[in-house]
Structure formats: C-alpha cells, structure tokens
Amino acid sequence: MKTRTEHRLFDGKLGFYEHDSTVCAGPMHFSVYLPPAALSGERVPAIYFLAGLTCTEETFMIKAGAQRCAAALGLALVACDTSPRATRLPHDDDHWDFGQAAGYYVDATQAPWSRAYHMHSYVTGELPALVEREFPIAVEARGICGHSMGGHGALVAALRHPGRYRSVSAFAPIAAPSRVPWGQKALSRYLGEDRAAWADWDTCELLRTRRFDGTLLVDQGTADKFLETELKPSLLAEACNVAGQPLQLRMHEGYDHSYFFIATFIEDHLRHHARALGR
C-alpha cells in the first residue's frame, strides 16, 4: 500500500492511497477518513461509500462534507474508485455510463470485462480486508452506503452478504437495474444477455428471496432528472413491501442528483449507520 496524500480534517486524517488489487488485476486508488477517536488508538467502525458514474475515490471525500459528522460520531469513512483503471480494455472509455468509471459494482463474467471488472468482490472483500489490516478500523462492524450506481452497489452488497454489514443506506439508487436503460446496458455487457444472470445483481430481484436484517434508508430528490427513467424508487418500495423488508424511503422536494443533495442529508445517513454500529 502506498500513501499518495494525507490531510488533517476535523482533527482526524483523510488519506488517499494506492495498492495492488488482485481482483481488479492492477493498482487501485482508495481513500480513508479516520476520525479523531481512531487517531487516539481506538478501533472504529467504517462506513463504505460507493460513488456513482464518472466519480473516483476523491468525489465523496471532497464534495459530501461527511467528515464533520463522522469525526463527531467516531466513524471511519472508506471510498474507492468506480472501476478498475490499470487494465485498459478496447473501447473501455467510449461511454460515460459503461466501462471506465462505471464498473457497476458487479463481478463481470463476459470477455473482455471479466479480466478486471470485479468491483463487487473488490468492495465487499479485498478492500475491507485491506483497510481492516492497515488502519485502526474495526473488523465486523461495517456499514455501506452509495449514490446512484453506488446506491445499487451498496444495496446489492448488503443483501448478498448477510452479516457482513450492520447497516445500509443509499442516495438515489438504481434499485431495479434490470428494468432501466442504464442497468440494461451495463448488465448485458458485464454479465451477458441471459437475464437470469442479472437477478443476483438487482436489488428488487434479490428482495424476492433475501432480506436485510435492518431498515434500508433511501433518500431520493424529486427534481432528480434521472428519477423517472433510471431510478424508479416506487419499484424498490413495492419490492420491499412484498418482501416485508423494512424500508425508510424519503422523497425530498426540489433536490436533484448532485452531491449538493448528498451533502444535505449525509448526516442523517451517518447517524442511521452509527445507531446500528452502536456509536
């Protein structure tokens, strides 16, 4: 693991790091915010944040204003990049919504993407193992949160790995990727045209057979330009209702898809995670 830069922030420490990833077949960037409690020697729980299309490991740390509240609650924050970067594949940057910066937090099975695009295994396995080894971060006390593509990633991670996360939340998640253009484009290319293979990567489909042991907190802005075409929170509400999955879906009048929306409500999310994590 290599330190790229570190900054003092709300009496804690924000660092940007690089390491050689096995599952993503090359160097990956990630970032960690440690609250003051961790710098004083305590092992603290971490919240993993999965960003959306076009973002990097920097976006959440720079734009969300989350560290003030994380410092107060004694939570670490961990963010990663949104796709593998080192292994370049043909046409991997032809689209802003597929390939580079659009890994969709799945484990690709289709060539050539299966050579490196294993973001699900990365964020649920390799990255936690790394940060729990290298930083004063508690083992087995994780929360996960994400935005848009990353909201999809967070919900799928929590549903697929019972016990691995104590809490989950999302901002404007793509909760039914099998039924919207963004998801259909990505899943067909990463996983193939057989839609049966998509069900394991679609929150609404997963809820047919799985439940998360806790309440899903989901925030959605009503002025989000992707609301009707890509996000469709009513499908998530319906799937949770059928499954008996507790869901707190909050619609926010006039808020859009930007990090200004996230910044406004991130404190509520961190407090939701802190309660589950006993902070």
Place this chain on the structure above:
Amino acid sequence: MKTRTEHRLFDGKLGFYEHDSTVCAGPMHFSVYLPPAALSGERVPAIYFLAGLTCTEETFMIKAGAQRCAAALGLALVACDTSPRATRLPHDDDHWDFGQAAGYYVDATQAPWSRAYHMHSYVTGELPALVEREFPIAVEARGICGHSMGGHGALVAALRHPGRYRSVSAFAPIAAPSRVPWGQKALSRYLGEDRAAWADWDTCELLRTRRFDGTLLVDQGTADKFLETELKPSLLAEACNVAGQPLQLRMHEGYDHSYFFIATFIEDHLRHHARALGR
C-alpha cells in the same frame, strides 16, 4: 444575468450564474447560496468569498461545506471567479500563479492586463451591486472572507473601503505580497516595477495608515507548504501589533493549505461574520 444551474441545498438554493461585467470587460461567472430565510422573503446579509490561485466560482461552493452553517445562520454566500476569462491576453495561461485564475484581486495598471484585470473593483463594487439588485441580499451588511490569494484580496478590500464590510476573515492569506515571491511576481506585472504602487495592495503596508473597525480573524495551518515562503503570518501579526489593529491569528497544528483545512474551520468564520452582522 443568466442562470447556468441551480441546486437545492440545506433547504436553500445554490445557483451558478453568468453576467456581462463592465470592469472585467466581458462575461463573468459567479455563484450565490441563498439560505432558507432568503427564500422565505427576508433580505439577508452576504459573505463574499474570494478563492485562491487556480480556483473558480465553483471551488468554495463545492469543497468548503459552508452551506450547512450559512443556512442555519441565515447568511448568503457569494463567490466569484479568480480572474477575467473572456478577454484573452497573450501568455495569460503560461503560469499557474499569474494571469488566468490568478487575478490577485487588484486593479491592473499595466498593459495588456489593464484591459480586463480589475478584480478588485469587480469584487468590491460591480459584483455586490449586481447581487444586491438581483437577489434578496441586504445592502450595506456585507462580510468578506478569502483563502490564500483570496485572503489577501479580502483583507485589502476591507482595509481600503471603510464601512463597506462589517466583518473580514481569511484562511492562509498572502498578507505581505510585496515581500514574497508570489506577490512580487503578480504585483510587478499587474502594477509595474515601482514598488510605491504596490503599497495600496499589500495588507501589511496598508496597516501603516489604515485600520479595520473590527477584529481580523485569520486561520493558518502549520503544515501548509507555503507557510514560510509565501504566507508569513508573523509579518501580519507584527503589522497589526504596530498599528493597534485587533487580530485573532489562530495557528492550527498539522493543517495544510487545502479546502480540507477550510472545511474544518469555516463554521468559526461564518459565526465570526454573523456576530458582526447581527445574525
């Protein structure tokens, strides 16, 4: 005035705008955050934020996390670009610390810069007049704040215009530009080689004959890589001491020159301004 984008944020509204500037000889971008009180019809005081080298009207609004506190205190925030952009001059982007994105908040007297580079008149005159006309922003109840080059700009603006600002603060300001490399490079090119002309644009020099009616709040990180060469807060402390100018200079152990430093202490600054503005 043209609206570029608007976003809901902490129940207020953040907008990015463009207008035709007379003093900067062409279109300029700026941004305004209105707190909920302003959206309810109240005229609220504004804090002008002047950013540093390489920044734009977006930087502070995206990175500083200031809107949460501004919303609570009922303060508007106004930010502008860091140089004229529309009138392009030969070699104006050869340097990251001079020309484009480096207007130094002076009124240039030397060709060719004097054709457009009048950022001081812009931020102290044309911009306040515009926003006080177009937005529910109180007249004659202004605060001004800035970072690095913008900290210099804020202190100079407050000292040169008695009564125009009720409060002033700065993060890591270039408070003695006549005596440091950044300042010498910029002032010699914008104002000419005659150093007598520089004194009106140097906080420490201005303090020989002027005082601000209030306390200057200045924060500085001890791990700022520009501390010893460009910022030299001891020169500001000495000038204030000689002048009898109240100064609250706070040195922060381990903090650097980034917006992570600003984000940590912006609430203290906004509360400092709010007290002077009666909020």
